[in-house]
Amino acid sequence: MSKAKIGDVAREAGVSLGTVSNALNHPEKVRPETLEHINAAIDRLGYVPNQGARQLAGGTSRVFGLVLPCLDHAFSLQIANGVQAEARRHGYDLLIASAGNDDILENRYMRYFLGAQMAGVLVLPMADNAWKPPVQTPSIPIVYLGIHGKTPGMYVAADNEAQGRAILEHVHSRGAHRVAVVGNAEFASLSLRVRGICDAARELGVEIELIGRGDWDSASDGFVLGKWFAERYGGMRPDCLIGLTDVLAAGLADGVLAAGKKIPEDVLVAGCDGNPLAWGGSVPLTTIASPGEEIGRRGVQVLVDLMEGKRLDVLHQEMVEPKLLARMSTATTRIARKQAEPVALNLGEYL
Amino acid sequence: MSKAKIGDVAREAGVSLGTVSNALNHPEKVRPETLEHINAAIDRLGYVPNQGARQLAGGTSRVFGLVLPCLDHAFSLQIANGVQAEARRHGYDLLIASAGNDDILENRYMRYFLGAQMAGVLVLPMADNAWKPPVQTPSIPIVYLGIHGKTPGMYVAADNEAQGRAILEHVHSRGAHRVAVVGNAEFASLSLRVRGICDAARELGVEIELIGRGDWDSASDGFVLGKWFAERYGGMRPDCLIGLTDVLAAGLADGVLAAGKKIPEDVLVAGCDGNPLAWGGSVPLTTIASPGEEIGRRGVQVLVDLMEGKRLDVLHQEMVEPKLLARMSTATTRIARKQAEPVALNLGEYL
DNA sequence: CTGAAAGCGCTAACAT
DNA sequence: ATGTTAGCGCTTTCAG
Numbered sequence: 001m002s003k004a005k006i007g008d009v010a011r012e013a014g015v016s017l018g019t020v021s022n023a024l025n026h027p028e029k030v031r032p033e034t035l036e037h038i039n040a041a042i043d044r045l046g047y048v049p050n051q052g053a054r055q056l057a058g059g060t061s062r063v064f065g066l067v068l069p070c071l072d073h074a075f076s077l078q079i080a081n082g083v084q085a086e087a088r089r090h091g092y093d094l095l096i097a098s099a100g101n102d103d104i105l106e107n108r109y110m111r112y113f114l115g116a117q118m119a120g121v122l123v124l125p126m127a128d129n130a131w132k133p134p135v136q137t138p139s140i141p142i143v144y145l146g147i148h149g150k151t152p153g154m155y156v157a158a159d160n161e162a163q164g165r166a167i168l169e170h171v172h173s174r175g176a177h178r179v180a181v182v183g184n185a186e187f188a189s190l191s192l193r194v195r196g197i198c199d200a201a202r203e204l205g206v207e208i209e210l211i212g213r214g215d216w217d218s219a220s221d222g223f224v225l226g227k228w229f230a231e232r233y234g235g236m237r238p239d240c241l242i243g244l245t246d247v248l249a250a251g252l253a254d255g256v257l258a259a260g261k262k263i264p265e266d267v268l269v270a271g272c273d274g275n276p277l278a279w280g281g282s283v284p285l286t287t288i289a290s291p292g293e294e295i296g297r298r299g300v301q302v303l304v305d306l307m308e309g310k311r312l313d314v315l316h317q318e319m320v321e322p323k324l325l326a327r328m329s330t331a332t333t334r335i336a337r338k339q340a341e342p343v344a345l346n347l348g349e350y351l
Numbered sequence: 352m353s354k355a356k357i358g359d360v361a362r363e364a365g366v367s368l369g370t371v372s373n374a375l376n377h378p379e380k381v382r383p384e385t386l387e388h389i390n391a392a393i394d395r396l397g398y399v400p401n402q403g404a405r406q407l408a409g410g411t412s413r414v415f416g417l418v419l420p421c422l423d424h425a426f427s428l429q430i431a432n433g434v435q436a437e438a439r440r441h442g443y444d445l446l447i448a449s450a451g452n453d454d455i456l457e458n459r460y461m462r463y464f465l466g467a468q469m470a471g472v473l474v475l476p477m478a479d480n481a482w483k484p485p486v487q488t489p490s491i492p493i494v495y496l497g498i499h500g501k502t503p504g505m506y507v508a509a510d511n512e513a514q515g516r517a518i519l520e521h522v523h524s525r526g527a528h529r530v531a532v533v534g535n536a537e538f539a540s541l542s543l544r545v546r547g548i549c550d551a552a553r554e555l556g557v558e559i560e561l562i563g564r565g566d567w568d569s570a571s572d573g574f575v576l577g578k579w580f581a582e583r584y585g586g587m588r589p590d591c592l593i594g595l596t597d598v599l600a601a602g603l604a605d606g607v608l609a610a611g612k613k614i615p616e617d618v619l620v621a622g623c624d625g626n627p628l629a630w631g632g633s634v635p636l637t638t639i640a641s642p643g644e645e646i647g648r649r650g651v652q653v654l655v656d657l658m659e660g661k662r663l664d665v666l667h668q669e670m671v672e673p674k675l676l677a678r679m680s681t682a683t684t685r686i687a688r689k690q691a692e693p694v695a696l697n698l699g700e701y702l
Numbered sequence: 703c704t705g706a707a708a709g710c711g712c713t714a715a716c717a718t
Numbered sequence: 719a720t721g722t723t724a725g726c727g728c729t730t731t732c733a734g
Contacts, residue, residue, distance in 0.1 A: 003490060005711060016721045021713060031719065046489070051467040052406035053711035056726045071431050080422050084449050088456075093463070096447040098435050105439075112444070116402040138397070139354065279630040280678065327631065356727060367704045372729055382703075404727035407710045 004045040013041035024049060025059065055117050063093045064303065065113030067106055069126035071098045074275045075292045079124055079145055082296025090304050092119060101126060114140050120303035122296075141306050143299045146189070152314040156298045158290045160189045163272065163322040164196025167242060167288050171268050172204045174330050176240035180209040182225050182252060183244025183272075190244050193272055197242065209238060219278070222251020223258070230259035230267060239267060240330075246271030246278035246287050253283045253329060269329040284328040294320045355396040364392035375400060376410065406468050414444045415654065416464030418457055420477035422449045425626045429643025430475055430496055436644075437651035443470060452477060465491050471654040473647075492657050494650045497540070503665040507649045509641045511540045514623065514673040515547025518593060518639050522619050523555050525681050527591035531560040533576050533603060534595025534623075541595050544623055548593065560589060570629070573602020574609070581610035581618060590618060591681075597622030597629035597638050604634045604680060620680040635679040645671045 006024075010017045015034060023030045023038045030038070041047075055061055064087050068076045080096055087094045097113070099106035103126060113121045117140070124145045142153065149155040171179060179201065185191040194210065201208045211225065222243055229238055229252075241256065243249025249271035256267050263269055263283050271278065274289035298318055306312065357375075361368040366385060374381045374389045381389070392398075406412055415438050419427045431447055438445045448464070450457035454477060464472045468491070475496045493504065500506040522530060530552065536542040545561065552559045562576065573594055580589055580603075592607065594600025600622035607618050614620055614634045622629065625640035649669055657663065 007711085018713085018722070019720055022720085025713070029719075034719080048462050048466045048489075050407070050711050051463060052403035053726090054466075054713075055403035056401070056407055056728085057711075057713040058726060059713060071428050071435065077422050077428065080449070084422065084451060088451060093460070094448065096449065097445065098431070098447065100435060100439060109444070111399050112402060115399045115405075138399075280635055280676070282635060282679065284631055284633060325631070328633065357729095358727085367706095368728090369705070369730085370703065373703090376729075380703090385703080401727050404710090405729075407712085408727075408729040409710060410729065 004047040006047075006049070008045055009038065009041045009047050012045055013038045061117055061119050062091060063095060063118050064300065065109075065116070065118040065121045066094060066096045067109045067113070067121065067123045068096060068098050069106065069124055070101050075146070075273065075290050076124060078290070078292025079296040079299075082293035082298075083122055083300050084296075085293070086297040086300035086304075090300065092300075092304075099126065110142075114138055114142075119307065122299045122303070141303055143302050145295055145299050148317060149315065154302050154312065154316045156295050156302065156318040156320065158189075158295060158322055159319045160192035161196035161199070163288050163290065164193040164198075165200040166196075166322055166324050167270055167272055167286075168197045168200040168206065169204070170286070170324055170326065171240045171242065171270055171330055172200075172206055174240075174264070174268055174332060176206065176268055178207045178209070178238045179240045179242060180211065180229055180238040181242045181244065182211045182222065183248055185210075185212045185244065193244060219247050219251035219254070219281075222248040222253075223255040224251075226252035226255020226269075227259045228255070230256040230261040237267070241267060241269045243269070243271050245273050246275040246285060249285055249287070249329075250278040250281035253281055253285065257282055263329055264331050274325065286327045286330040287325050289323045289325050291320045291322055355398040357398075357400070359396055360389065360392050360398050363396055364389045412468055412470050413442060414446060414469050415651065416460075416467070416469040416472045417445060417447045418460045418464070418472065418474045419447060419449050420457065420475060421452050426497070426624065426641050426643045427475060429641070430647040430650075433644035433647025433649075434473055434651050435647075437648040437655075441651070441655050443651075443655075450477065461493075465489055470658065473650045473654070492654055494653050496646055496650050499668060500666065505653050505663065505667045507646050507653065507669040507671065509540075509646060509673055510670045511543035512547035512550070514639050514641065515544040515549075516551040517547075517673060517675050518621055518623055518637075519548045519551040519557065520555070521637070521675055521677065522591045522593070522621055522681055523551075523557055525591075525615070525619055525683060527557065527619055529558045529560070529589045530591045530593060531562065531580055531589040532593045532595065533562045533573065534599050536561075536563045536595065544595060570598050570602035570605070570632075573599040573604075574606040575602075577603035577606020577620075578610045579606070581607040581612040588618070592618060592620045594620070594622050596624050597626040597636060600636055600638070600680075601629040601632035604632055604636065608633055614680055615682050625676065637678045637681040638676050640674045640676050642671045642673055 006020050007017050010020045013020065015038065019030060019034065020038055023035050027035060066080060066083050068080060070076060084094050097109035099109060106126060110121060110123060120141045122143045122145055125147055144153060144155045146157050147155060148157050181194060181197055183190060185194045198208055226241060229241060241252045243252050249269055253263055253269045256263055256269060261267055271285050271287035274287050279285060298320060357371050358368050361371045366389065370381060370385065371389055374386050378386060417431060417434050419431060421427060435445050448460035450460060457477060461472060461474060471492045473494045473496055476498055495504055495506045497508050498506060499508050532545060532548055534541060536545045549559055577592060580592060592603045594603050600620055604614055604620045607614055607620060612618055622636050622638035625638050630636060649671065
């Protein structure tokens with residue numbers, strides 16, 4: 001039972017309550033000797049200051065809160081890492097909540113953080129299409145990550161169009177002329193990705209086939225489609241398959257192999273969202289790393305700027321550029337044939 | 352400025368302060384009609400209850416805290432997911448802190464959670480070798496994850512020896528007879544893994560070569576060693592390389608390929624810690640998934656049992672069994688030659 | 703259901 | 719440099 005309160009510590013150390021408080025919050029205002037006594041007493045009693053009381057009494061909290069949709073996706077994690085690193089750099093702590101893909105919970109956690117008087121809150125909202133500002137005129141700054149807002153607020157997100165453009169330009173440079181794009185482009189970010197792909201295709205004279213309806217988003221869906229594409233005859237067969245997500249792309253790759261075709265010799269395959277969880281498949285997958293860390297870092301910078309009194313537009317937007325991770329699934333065939341030049345781990349942003 | 356307090360809500364709703372408090376904490380004690388008025392007022396004012404005050408005044412907090420060493424490793428994430436899921440199942444919320452591989456910070460967050468009067472705290476301590484109980488007789492239950500304790504406390508961890516044994520038995524079943532094990536076995540968990548490997552090797556008559564000194568833990572270290580092993584002559588060359596971590600193993604694989612040998616035809620390669628971040632390499636890597644989710648879930652169960660009044664031994668230990676993820680890097684050569692039977696994604700515990 | 707009031711443990715003024 | 723004291727916003731009593 002560590003019921004020890006600050007008063008107990010004071011008594012144990014033979015000083016007054018206020019002095020202990022000072023020792024905790026403004027150590028420089030306490031004589032070193034006294035301070036030692038106090039610390040000894042704290043250890044002896046196993047005293048842990050009550051954060052609630054602390055906050056209530058008006059202490060300023062140097063803790064940021066981060067709300068993530070889930071912990072399953074690399075993008076969330078990169079963001080978490082970026083936020084974490086940048087927060088520490090500025091002397092802030094970070095508490096993370098995962099909403100388990102539930103928007104009720106997402107809101108709950110946001111309110112919790114706001115109610116806990118955090119110094120600031122960052123959110124990676126889940127369904128960026130069906131999205132509305134959850135808290136009106138909050139007393140605490142909120143930064144939205146991964147989406148571009150229309151309503152007043154602060155937003156830091158990837159340039160999804162650039163992401164699509166980059167992957168298409170890459171496969172084009174590897175010789176692709178007929179590209180099939182697979183995935184459910186229902187989400188705003190994915191549809192921007194598709195737009196980037198299509199724009200680039202038009203400019204480069206690449207032919208595009210878009211398979212975007214339905215619930216195709218699992219690896220097994222990809223498998224079916226990959227096989228289907230690979231089994232087409234000559235001119236009808238795309239020379240490149242792009243999955244809007246890496247999981248889908250991994251499935252596509254397996255489907256192509258199951259059809260007896262070779263990657264990348266017969267068909268190039270690429271993913272689009274840099275998800276390491278999809279990298280355990282039969283072929284090392286080329287993909288685009290959403291620059292999550294960068295987004296996280298920039299989000300914190302916005303918050304810190306704000307704390308330091310800098311004033312921002314009511315609608316503050318920041319864009320971050322994506323990075324290509326070129327791997328075996330789109331290697332030039334010379335490289336692929338003799339695995340001699342291992343594309344290395346190419347973890348890009350990940351390690 | 353959402354300075355709205357509970358009193359403001361009361362006035363706005365035309366009821367008394369106490370009633371609002373009841374509406375928030377014991378809705379069943381308030382007439383539905385009144386409750387609606389109050390909720391309307393809350394929305395209108397953008398009221399968010401102050402968690403600090405709430406906790407201070409004696410509310411009981413249904414929130415668990417989880418302290419992780421970092422967010423870079425799949426093990427941490429699996430644990431987080433397991434904890435998250437199980438906590439929700441029991442109606443608890445979860446706050447996660449990443450210590451950024453810094454034991455000072457780790458301690459800070461633990462104390463923070465304790466001070467924030469969480470319902471319970473779970474910790475995945477970082478350096479399990481140099482580890483001492485950080486808080487004496489805490490008023491709040493703490494469960495240690497991923498380690499087996501010697502001092503009184505609650506512990507849930509993987510069976511590291513079984514992990515080592517499993518990987519060795521697997522490669523043996525794939526025909527390995529001379530196995531080289533690479534990695535810094537300084538950490539307790541890794542050395543247990545090594546022990547499991549060695550025990551199994553002895554039983555099965557497999558020859559073991561252990562390269563365990565130094566700071567070998569990066570992919571490039573693995574590369575050097577992999578090349579070195581692969582370039583040995585005939586009988587001196589191991590027919591299987593095991594990396595104590597997947598990152599190391601991925602490096603080994605690249606090294607082997609760079610030496611002009613084939614995987615798995617000439618040399619089998621396997622990792623040991625199920626880290627998806629290492630799965631982007633040239634060969635899909637066989638590895639062992641530490642059953643992180645299971646560990647996380649069980650940790651929460653311990654906490655919940657405790658909250659429900661169940662009494663546990665002062666030293667409560669639980670062991671969790673690991674799972675094998677067999678992939679291309681140890682496939683039988685028949686499978687490997689014609690990639691026809693894609694080892695599928697085999698994400699095991701991951702998706 | 704209301705209204706009033708007693709703290710919860712702490713911080714930050716203010717005296718000393 | 720140290721001691722004293724007034725709240726912070728909320729939850730619970732307890733009597734209406």
